[in-house]
Amino acid sequence: MAEAAATDRPTREQWVDLRRAQGRATPADWRETSVLLGYQAEIVRQCELNDVVVVEKSRRTGATWGAAADAVLRSASPRSDGGMDTLYMGTSHDMAKEFIDAAANWARLFEKAVVGAGDIIFDDGSEKGVQALKIDFASGFSIVALSSKPRSLRGRQGFAVLDEAAFVDNLAELIKAAMAFLIWGGKVLIISTHNGADNPFNLLITDIRAGRLRYGIVRFDLDDALRDGLFERICLINAHKHGEWTPEKEADWREKLISDYGDGADEELYCIPSQGSGAWLPGPLIEARMVDAPVLRLGFPDSFTMEPEHRRKAEVARWIEEELLPVMRSTLDPALQTGFGMDIGRYRDLTVMCPMQITRIMRRIVPFLVELSKVPFQQQEQIRDAMVGGLPRFIGGRTDATGIGASLAESGTQKFGASMVGVKFSTEFYRIEMPPVKAAFEDDSIGIPRDAEVGADLRTFKIVKGIATLPALRTGAAAGGTRHGDAGIAIVLAYSATRMPFVPYSYQAVTSAGPATADGPRGFGADDEPAGGGMLPRLRGRMF
Known part of the structure; x- marks a missing residue:
């Protein structure tokens, strides 16, 4: 008999036991750890697999940092390797600056040649234009970051990143403008924490889960991020404040964060849209x-x-x-x-x-x-x-x-x-x-x-x-x-x-090229790459 779903979060003591049993998610030595945490790497993977990806996330867990890595990989690569412009849209100029700073750090890490960077006036079709930040790569492509206005996407092409989408003024119009990017092989990444059950962002996620939209989806709440090493990374960056990571320190930090958010913790930290109660089916x-x-x-x-x-x-x-x-x-x-x-x-x-x-x-x-x-x-x-x-x-x-x-x-x-x-x-x-x-x-x-x-x-x-x-x-x-x-x-x-997926079985005879081996069909080596998938696989080992 199905009982009600258990939605209670682990207590402090339970969290200590869980993390002690799990152990560290990342190496203690920064020289051995991957540059992306698991959920950040999943965003990059999903963007490889899907033209449109939606990310519902906990507040301040570094989703934009992972998106910036993907943006640099795309915009610093030649067109033949999947390269394209990136157009980032946040809710403020400060968010645009944060994204550009993250992208610049990734460019240095990946040793990608940057030929120019700075403030520009972006032509959004209005008389005055809008203030934006830009990085130009030797590939001929650029990353442009600006605040969110649907008209800014009109006539553009490339990789659109819509950040904190649940908080923009007109998300439906913004998404409609971004979808035009797909016509010529572009991609769309939509990232946000929740902002109410009736918000277009939550309705978009509901449609994906209902199967109406065949988009990729990534979800991680605070506890998911912690299991992937979020607080371990915070201790690494802020060693002067937190010292060496321990399960007890993480549990204390987690408890304080939940307490600070109070009634907003469900929505801000655990991906549960507010005001969502009542009958499921009328x-x-x-x-x-x-x-x-x-x-x-x-x-x-x-x-x-x-x-x-x-x-x-x-x-x-x-x-x-x-x-x-x-x-x-x-x-x-x-x-x-x-x-x-x-x-x-x-x-x-x-x-x-x-x-x-x-x-x-x-x-x-x-x-x-x-x-x-x-x-x-x-x-x-x-x-x-x-x-x-x-x-x-x-x-x-x-x-x-x-x-x-x-x-x-x-x-x-x-x-x-x-x-x-x-x-x-x-x-x-x-x-x-x-x-x-x-x-x-x-x-x-x-x-x-x-x-x-x-x-x-x-x-x-x-x-x-x-x-x-x-x-x-x-x-x-x-x-x-x-x-x-x-x-x-x-x-x-x-x-x-x-x-549930089901697959019909069939038999394929061995061809004159010889039988398949443990490494795959004859003539296809482990280092070969499918068409169109050359960009990310070569850099994957450096990121994950």
């Missing part, structure tokens, strides 16, 4: 996605658990033969791919099994649901095996593996392979998996059974600290016992299963 939207599909319900008295095993098996086998299999034959389309989700309960809550088929127009349909009340685990397994074994074109399933569900989740993986995944519910699970489901309801790309209790389960989800999650509240079930969003969780798990 009732009318849930009802609009309901279709005529049966809900099979099976329950037993407490005494059934003590019946002999052969009687329990026979009773459930009869129910499978007379109730379940006829519904499966009448509702499942044998031509469609099918996923499966299972939320597990036993004594208080229900077990719900949810098949989900993907139609030819990519709509997810729940052809029927099975709800079990006080059914022994052996018989739950018996019903699950009969159902999953009969699902056409089965592509995988997800099973609640939290608490009492662990055993059934394990047996599912043993019987149906790695495509049947056990899920332990966490804040990260809800953060990643809930937006796509909400998008499916909003876009009319899901159909669920028309049933009052199924609808009530979906209305149980609430937005807590900006994340759709399942609170501890339980409601009575018509068949007895209680419900804790059981059908809703099963639907979420099934939807997640239909989004």
Whole structure:
């Protein structure tokens, strides 16, 4: 049974234990440490993999420092190696100066030839222009940093870096202007801390997680940054103040920082947009996605658990033969791919099994649901095996593996392979998996059974600290016992299963060029680089 996500942060003592067990994330000797911390390097990697990357971050963790490294690599490289101009836009002239200073430091570190630097008047289409800072490289490209005005991007080309995007006056217009950079091979990097749940920056992230936008995303909060060595780097830079790093010093520094931010710590340090509370799905939207599909319900008295095993098996086998299999034959389309989700309960809550088929127009349909009340685990397994074994074109399933569900989740993986995944519910699970489901309801790309209790389960989800999650509240079930969003969780798990990547296997004969080796196909050496990927790989060893 899925419990509410644990959003409480580690205490000071817990943090000391965590960091002592982890040990240092970076070498104590500055001559041996990489120049970028893990999350900073991830920004550079994502910019290599994606044309648009969005970074939601904790305050003052050095995301802009990592972006400046990427900017120097691009603007100091020739066009044939991916070189392009960089246009940085922050919310103030001070931010522009900070970015230019960071870029200048990277240029010195990378030994890139700078042919000019200084203040300029940037032509943004207005009569007077705007004050900007610029670095010119021998490659012929430049880094220009200025304050954020959408018209400044019009007619430009290259690598756009939009910093603290949640705090600009008109983010939607700024992003719209930046997207033109992509036409001729440019890139867009959007970085910010949060500024409210309804801010366009948070809505952009929600659309990415919902699958509406295929952009890269990087997220790191204060604790993520500390695990990657943020305070170790602070001690290195400010040794006169902090001395040598220890887990205890880091825990004290962390506690003071959280205390200083007070009520703003969630948003400023932990990437949780403020004012994010209330219902996840409104009732009318849930009802609009309901279709005529049966809900099979099976329950037993407490005494059934003590019946002999052969009687329990026979009773459930009869129910499978007379109730379940006829519904499966009448509702499942044998031509469609099918996923499966299972939320597990036993004594208080229900077990719900949810098949989900993907139609030819990519709509997810729940052809029927099975709800079990006080059914022994052996018989739950018996019903699950009969159902999953009969699902056409089965592509995988997800099973609640939290608490009492662990055993059934394990047996599912043993019987149906790695495509049947056990899920332990966490804040990260809800953060990643809930937006796509909400998008499916909003876009009319899901159909669920028309049933009052199924609808009530979906209305149980609430937005807590900006994340759709399942609170501890339980409601009575018509068949007895209680419900804790059981059908809703099963639907979420099934939807997640239909989004899991699956790869068809094929056989390719050995060619005359000779067989593949441990280092890759014959004729492709370890030092070879794919087309268009020459810039970053050659410098990666110096940065990470």
